[in-house]
Amino acid sequence: DIQMTQSPSTLSASVGDRVTITCRASQSISSWLAWYQQKPGKAPNLLIYKASSLESGVPSRFSGTGSGTEFTLTISSLQPDDFATYYCQQYKSYAWTFGQGTKLEI
Amino acid sequence: QVQLQESGPGLVKPSETLSLTCTVSGGSISSLYWSWIRQFPGKGLEWIGHIYYSGSTDYNPSLRSRVTMLVDTSNNQFSLRLNSVTAADTAVYYCARVKWGSSGTFDYWGQGTLVTVSS
Numbered sequence: 001d002i003q004m005t006q007s008p009s010t011l012s013a014s015v016g017d018r019v020t021i022t023c024r025a026s027q028s029i030s031s032w033l034a035w036y037q038q039k040p041g042k043a044p045n046l047l048i049y050k051a052s053s054l055e056s057g058v059p060s061r062f063s064g065t066g067s068g069t070e071f072t073l074t075i076s077s078l079q080p081d082d083f084a085t086y087y088c089q090q091y092k093s094y095a096w097t098f099g100q101g102t103k104l105e106i
Numbered sequence: 107q108v109q110l111q112e113s114g115p116g117l118v119k120p121s122e123t124l125s126l127t128c129t130v131s132g133g134s135i136s137s138l139y140w141s142w143i144r145q146f147p148g149k150g151l152e153w154i155g156h157i158y159y160s161g162s163t164d165y166n167p168s169l170r171s172r173v174t175m176l177v178d179t180s181n182n183q184f185s186l187r188l189n190s191v192t193a194a195d196t197a198v199y200y201c202a203r204v205k206w207g208s209s210g211t212f213d214y215w216g217q218g219t220l221v222t223v224s225s
Contacts, residue, residue: 044151044200046212049205095167095168096153
């Protein structure tokens with residue numbers, strides 16, 4: 001399986017901050033990477049697919065970059081609703097795998 | 107708006123079979139892939155597998171020997187069976203739709219159902 005490693009595990013930030021979360025793959029996955037946001041007690045919500053494509057309905061303050069083995073999710077100006085846990089996921093090859101998550105907290 | 111809803115027992119005994127059903131509403135189950143994903147108490151996510159509306163499947167190799175997925179297009183449902191469960195299978199189980207045109211990503215999810223394996 002391709003291993004996905006996110007950093008940091010926890011990120012403290014404030015409303016209005018610009019934050020970046022990193023995801024590294026154990027081997028090249030080209031651009032086959034997605035990002036999800038999960039709030040407590042809820043299912044994950046797709047934010048970004050194919051590394052940089054914004055899912056319909058997702059605010060433009062979210063953006064994704066990267067290819068190969070290193071990827072980033074950036075939130076340009078944190079809003080109160082953004083405090084949640086974020087997961088990356090590769091879909092280059094079976095078994096599709098997720099990172100361990102990054103908890104974004106105040 | 108597509109909605110997915112998981113149903114099934116919340117408690118399963120060790121060595122028995124976990125059975126869950128996902129009912130899709132607001133859209134047809136046809137022409138798309140449908141997945142099962144689980145989230146462990148420590149929050150890690152694991153893709154279990156997916157099924158096409160025609161019935162073809164792909165499973166996580168780590169679970170392949172214990173997993174069966176079926177689809178029932180007449181009732182807009184698909185199901186998961188995981189046999190020989192242990193405490194390590196305790197998790198929240200989600201059903202999800204694989205995004206059309208972006209196979210491997212999940213754009214609609216059920217609310218999730220907690221399954222506990224315990225005697």
